[in-house]
Amino acid sequence: MQRTHTCGELTDKNIDQVVTLCGWIHTRRDHGGLIFIDLWDKYGLTQVVLNPQIDQLAHQEAQSLRGNFVISVVGKVRARPDDMINPKLQTGAIEVYVDELDILNPSKTPPFSAWESQEVGEVTRLKHRYLDLRGEELQKNLALRYQITRTVRNVLHDEKFMEIETPVLTKSTPEGARDYLVPSRLNPKNFYALPQSPQLFKQLLMVSGMDRYFQIVKCFRDEDLRLDRQPEFTQIDMEMSFVDEKQIFPLVENMIASIYKEALGVKIETPFAILKYEDAINRFGSDKPDLRFGLEIVDVSEEVKGVGFKVFTQALEAGGQVKAINIKQSTDTLSRKALDNLTEVAKTYGAKGMAWIKIQENELQSPIVKFFEKEMLDRLIAKVEGKPGDTIVFSADTPKIVADSLANVRLSAAKLLNLIDEKLIKLAWVTEFPLVEYDEEAKRHTAMHHPFTAPLDEDLDKFESAPGEIRARAYDLVLNGNEIGGGSIRIHRKEVQEKMFKLLGIDSEEADSKFGFLLDALQYGAPPHAGIAFGLDRIAMLLAGAPSIREVIAFPKTQKATCQMTQAPSEIDQQQLKELKLKYDLS
């Protein structure tokens, strides 16, 4: 039964050889006399022929064959007649004449065939994921994903990184996402948390002198799902000692370039652009701007000051802003309906509405121009460089709402006007994030990246005076408007770490109980260190051109974080609960 070849490798060079193939029945074409079978395995398809004149018994047995049966065949490779060559198949020049057929395992009729072109609903596909995974798309995506991790391991190995595993059962820490918890049977009332990332462990490995660590590792966050977010996902996690941005950026750029080269055969430009957070927000309204197109945001707060349009003046009086995007050459495309849709986008992100001005050849078409003096209007149009054919859209509100709403109006408009060149690959670093942001609900500062991120040296004196203005030595890597990775220079001195905790409202007692081990370690010769982590699933999704992260994960979860195949999560035995000393409270 042992196969001599896979289903993807026989060519006219193998003619007259006796071969053994194993695989699944992809298609069966029964001509009564002749039976053709396309035999499939992950390497390809080979047509095998059952001819009663070659072997009566095998031909007879083949009549019972159906799709997805697993079989092995022994037979001779023959050249196909010239006009029977199938150029669509790798093996299309040959076929195998069977004289021995073995049914290794029959198959029930599957609910769908992974090989047929018909689209199948995702629930059905997920329920029978093992069948779906036979299909070309997922085979390709998982191969790409493997190509990426293989490249990462090669590149980082060459750069003297060592892969080290860290615990999965670990300690729940404040800050960040909601933890997945695991009860401890041996320690009633105590819980492990699954890691949101191996952050603290990798920093401790630097204290240990490991110098360069990496890990391709599962992380867990109990938050709501999106098309690019699963509750368990994989990070490419890295940490280095005695480095700063100058060493990290080129190293990462080389890694990403190698991934593109090895996985897609695409050469990308290095170094990547560097964009300060403040500039990213000002120009694009987002800390992960899509740089494949323009439509930049313009601050027109000065130009509209004192206008009779209440929405603008009230926003400004309340300390807010008025900003605009000039959507060039769009008066024809942006119908009233389309503008309404863009307004809905703006509203999704907190805007109360969206003003607009269409610059027609001889007039301004707009619900708001009547509030403007001519001179003011001229200044405004000049500021946004408005020309006939352009549409100017406005957002007036708090800086956050203005940025969020215009950032997303910008994206929607670009899609609507087909401004995005799908072939472009725009990678950029976003740097100098705020160290902390103020949480209105909790009435305290929270770390924007995480609590171990170092501030810029020149901002160290702002901890008391202006914490909101402290910039962090944090950096994100953005690919075509998607955040694919982020990291920071870490705090390696205990005093700075304590200042940070104080700013976050974590008192020394809490700091001690939650992070004591780290604070201790920082006192035993912690080297300056820094690191970064990448979302492997997202990178794979983007490189595959897949519509969701689920298409690059072998066994993904649905939006309610369930697995359609295993039915996880599920209720457990009372006995298990009892052992864990747990009880439900469904009040």
Next chain:
RNA sequence: GGGGUCGUAGUUCAGUUGGUUAGAAUGCCGGCCUGUCACGCCGGAGGUCGCGAGUUCGAGUCUCGUCGGCCCCGCCA
């Protein structure tokens, strides 16, 4: 927690204004077929219209609830 959208043969979908026996394609089963490769031809089976109430003489269609899928806000780097 909130908004939007979808749910009809195994699968993908159609189903008019609420009206007779819910259709198509594909898959499946049976028959015929020696050059097909999405083989072809003939015949057949296959339905809790997600589930539960309600309105109505009558509900796949309308209303309410519920379950599930997807997308988004919040949340999450």
